[in-house]
Amino acid sequence: MARSDDEIRHLDTLDRDLGRMSNIELASAYVSRPLVGPGISFLFIVFAGLIALLFFGQTSHTLVVVIAAAFGAYMALNIGANDVANNMGPAVGANALTMGGAILIAAIFESAGALIAGGDVVKTIAKGIIDPTSMGTAEVFIWAMMAALLSSALWVNLATWVGAPVSTTHSVVGGVMGAGIASAGFAAVSWGTMGAIAMSWVISPVLGGLVAAGFLWFIKSNIIYRDDKIAAARRWVPVLVGIMAGVFATYLALKGLKQLIKIDLATAIIIGAVTGIAVWLLMIPVIRRQSRGLENRNKSLKVLFGIPLVVSAALLSFAHGANDVANAVGPLAAIVQATSVGDFTHAVQIPFWVMLIGAFGISFGLFLFGPKLIRVVGSQITKLNPMRAYCVALSAAITVIVASWLGLPVSSTHIAVGAVFGVGFFREWDAERRLRRARTAVPDRPALSVEERRRRKLVRRSHFMTIIAAWIITVPAAALLSAVIFKVISAVAS
Incomplete structure (x- = not known):
């Protein structure tokens, strides 16, 4: 049946209107997508406050604890x-x-590490950075801890936004120091502890x-460059x-399981040695079976490092959840203890809630x-393959063990990102060395231009400078922000 001109015009108008509605829906979905993460985060922060209200109960300090729980949830996010990402x-x-x-593996193992082995006894005022008695009253101490929580969370939030992996431990240290200086002066700070933290940078x-x-040099020399x-x-x-x-067994014994069982360094090393030998013997037939039929090229080697790399990432997440x-x-937890019993000069046991x-x-x-910083660490600083990533993961665990043995305060973030930089700069050095050898073998080979040499750099200098700058200013920036927030909270509360 033929349609009249009016019907055709009406249908054309309807199609255009439906098209506009479809565009509006797409646009609204596009606009609302960036708000999904912050929206869910806000609901979690509110939920944390409700959890605090439920477990802490109704007292004169309930509102303070609820606000502190919200700040703690924001910091955890x-x-x-x-x-x-490290x-x-x-x-x-x-x-x-x-x-x-x-994300799935990290979420499971981070949570397991925190809940199973993370009930650490937190030293008063973040590991002796500030003398607690200098703050005078529990009320001043509570305002200082709230300022430290909020300032460190804001700083880490800013660092994530600009794409810089920073040390959350140093952020908290800076926050506590700034609030301590604002409340009790510079004399309250343990400058020896701060000097050790600065050394760890x-x-x-x-x-x-x-x-x-x-380790990358060892792998290249003994596997990759072999005929x-x-x-x-x-x-x-x-x-x-x-x-x-063996290294991860030692690492978990020292750091990841310290709340379940106390193990000294010598015992942890023995556990690691026994585990390492057992796994080495077990892996000989496994690797022999996996390598059957593989072509004699570098790409084939990646298969052999895949599963160990996944396991190492899971174990690092467990240890990180337990520690950080x-x-x-x-x-x-310090605020909860100060508000419930009035004590702020002794060690703090973290309640389960x-x-x-x-x-x-x-x-x-x-x-x-998390995906933004995972991409930065995993692919935007330098290109990683399973062998290089294996070196990064192993370095993170070994360095923490060596630092524990030497008694040095170190940051897991700085270690992991430093390992990524180390792998990238070694690749640059190795490529340059091989190029010089090739030029020696063929003297008439034309030299590379400055532009071409710059293009062949294997570490992104922009990321390197951004991250180093963020590391340097983390403690002073968090301290300054915390001091300002402490003054604001004190003015509002008084």
Whole structure:
């Protein structure tokens, strides 16, 4: 049946209107997408406040604890968004894990580490940075801890936004120091402790980079540059996986399980050695079976490092959850203790409900905002493959163990990112060395132009400078922000 001109015009108008509605829906979905993460985060922060209200009960200090719980939840979200990238970035960058798989594994193991082994006893005022008696009253102490929580969370949030992985431990240290100076003056600060922390800015990344570069040199010399790569891999990959297993057994015994059982360094090393030997012997037939039929090229070697890399990422996340959850909830636990019993001069035991806020906050932060920093660490600083990522993961664990043995304060963030830089700069040095050899062998070969040499740099200098700058200013920036927030809170409360 033929349609009239009016019907045709009406249908054309309807099509255009439907098209406009479809465009509006697409536009609204596009606009609202960036608000999903902050919206869910806000609901979690509100939920944390309600949890505090439920467990703490109705007292004259309830409102203070509820606000502190909200600040602690906000800090936990930022730790998940920033800090966890150090554990998962290398595995994702090496394509051993998808982004979704990395987030799932990290969320499970971070939460398990926090809840199973994370009930650390937090030393009063963040590891002796400030003399608690200098603050005078519990009320001043509470305002200082609230300022430290909020300032460190804001700083980590800003660092995540600009794409810089920073130390959340240093952020909390800076926040506590700033609030302590604002409340009790410069004399209240333990400058010896602050000096040791400043030393770790240099020690952590340099040590992490050197260890990672050393292992990459070993892998290149003994496997990658060999004529028969598969035969070399059958010999050395079981040894390397055994070393990784032994190191991680030692690392978990020292750091990840310290709340379940107290283990000294010597015992942890014995546990690691036994574990490493057992895994080495177990991996010999496994690697021999995996390597059957593989072509004699570098790409084939990646298969052999995939599973160890995934396991290392999971173990790093467990240890991180056990250790760094205290950064989110340590000041909150101190506030709870000060408000409930009035004591702020002794060590603080973290209540289980406070641990829940920290554990789930880290997982939510990772899920909602973690991919950005995971990409930065995993692929945007330098290109990683499973062998290079293995070196980064192993370096992170070894450096923490060595630092514990030497009694040096180090940052897991600085170690992991320093290891990534170490791998990248070693690759640049190695490529330049091989180029010089080739030029010596063929003297008539034309030299590369300055532009071409710059293009062949394997570490992105812009990321390097951004991250180093963020590391340097983390403590002073968090301290300044905390001092301002403390003054504002004090003025409002008084």
